[in-house]
Amino acid sequence: MLLKDLIHQGVKALESLYPAAEARSLVLMLCQERLGVMSWTHVVEPGTVVSEEELPGLQDDLARLAAGEPIQYILGYTEFRGRIFKTDPRALIPRLETELLVDEVVKHWAGGAGTTILDLCTGSGCIAWSLAYEMPGAVVTGADISEDALALARSQFRRLPKGVVRPTFMKGDILDFDTPFPKCDILTANPPYITLPEKQYMRPNVLDWEPEVALFAPESDPLAFHKAIALWARRLLSPGGFGIVEINEDLGPETLAVFKSFKNARLIEDFAGKSRFVAFENE
Ligand SMILES: C[S@@+](CC[C@H](N)C(=O)[O-])C[C@H]1O[C@@H](n2cnc3c(N)ncnc32)[C@H](O)[C@@H]1O
CATH class of the missing domain: 1.10.8 (Helicase, Ruva Protein; domain 3)
Incomplete structure (x- = not known):
């Protein structure tokens, strides 16, 4: 042919x-x-x-x-911050805008080796691994409720350059406040944030193929995950620590309000000028 x-x-x-x-x-x-x-x-x-x-x-x-299967699942990989990440239906496909979250952390943080990072809702581990690579010596923990996602995250890279510390991955539910998440200097998270009414506008390649647990915020409260992350940040962040979370573009002011008790809580836009992250610092 x-x-x-x-x-x-x-x-x-x-x-x-x-x-x-x-x-x-x-x-x-x-x-x-x-x-x-x-x-x-x-x-x-x-x-x-x-x-x-x-x-x-x-x-x-x-x-x-x-x-309708996403090309990244068919090929089995995607690129994130210039590195090849395995992709399959066990976890959300890393998105371009999430690269900016990593960028903000790298730009912001002057601490050296031994900096501790907790990445909640880690999925494929794209944030956790990128930070481990780009902040050599940082000790990164990725956490997720999904065993499937954790298995994928753990399998991402075999050989690491000298100085890069292999991230560890743990199972943990951010809505369960007895979960033993470790203390950290930096807290990152890209929790599920799509609201149910938005479902009708989603394309089949996302809706039918990517894990539901990775996409949708709780119906009863679309900010429940962000509220939980704010509580974890209060509990776990070291003095002067830095946090950043990805958010629903339509809930910018509401999500910012969740983090208002932190120092310098601010909205950060993505490439399209949409409110995409809330960054904050601990006193
Ligand atoms: C939007 S995906 C983000 C994945 C990855 N961090 C990224 O940026 O591509 C959200 C992740 O949150 C996880 N998740 C959902 N509910 C959770 C919960 N209650 N506790 C911890 N993780 C949860 C999902 O399994 C999924 O991997």
Whole structure:
């Protein structure tokens, strides 16, 4: 089969799920990854053929895409702050805006080796591992309620550069105030924050594939997780410690109010100018 026909077919099959440009870029990404071709090969060399051996695997992948499965689960990886993280349905796919949370911590914190960091709701461990890499010597603990997510987080990297301390991961429910989370100099969290009314606007590739436990805030109180994190920060942060949490863009002022008893509680925007984080400091 000609590569250009396969691409045409693949894009057509995604029409109802994705905007045209996104559908095209997903199919091209898959072809680049699986066939080693470039995104323009089918244009400059229209006679390029997909071999009999390569075709079935690629058609399977295209069928998975057409069923709404996120490309990151099909490929099994995504990039986060320039590093390759394994991705599968056990945990949320790391998002681009969450890279900014790591950036804020790295920018803010002048402490050296031995700095202790607690990353609540760690999921794939993208925040925990990034901070371990980017703050050599920091001692990072990632915590999550999901055993599945923790297994993925633990498996992320094998060999680490000299000076980077391997994060540890523990099971813990942030709504259970008997959980023995460790004390820390820095507390980070990206808790589930989507509200139920927002569900109707979500695309099937997220709603049907990513773990529900990673997406939705409690129906009874969309800020319940942030309120719990504020209590944990009070209990665990060392004097002068720094905290930052990712938030629902529509609940900026309300979430900021949850952290108002901390020093310098402030909203931080993402690339799109939306309220995306609350940062704060302990006295
Ligand atoms: C939005 S995801 C964030 C994952 C990852 N930190 C990231 O930024 O990609 C939220 C995570 O919170 C976890 N979670 C949900 N409820 C929790 C709870 N009560 N206690 C601890 N973790 C919880 C989920 O399992 C999920 O991994």
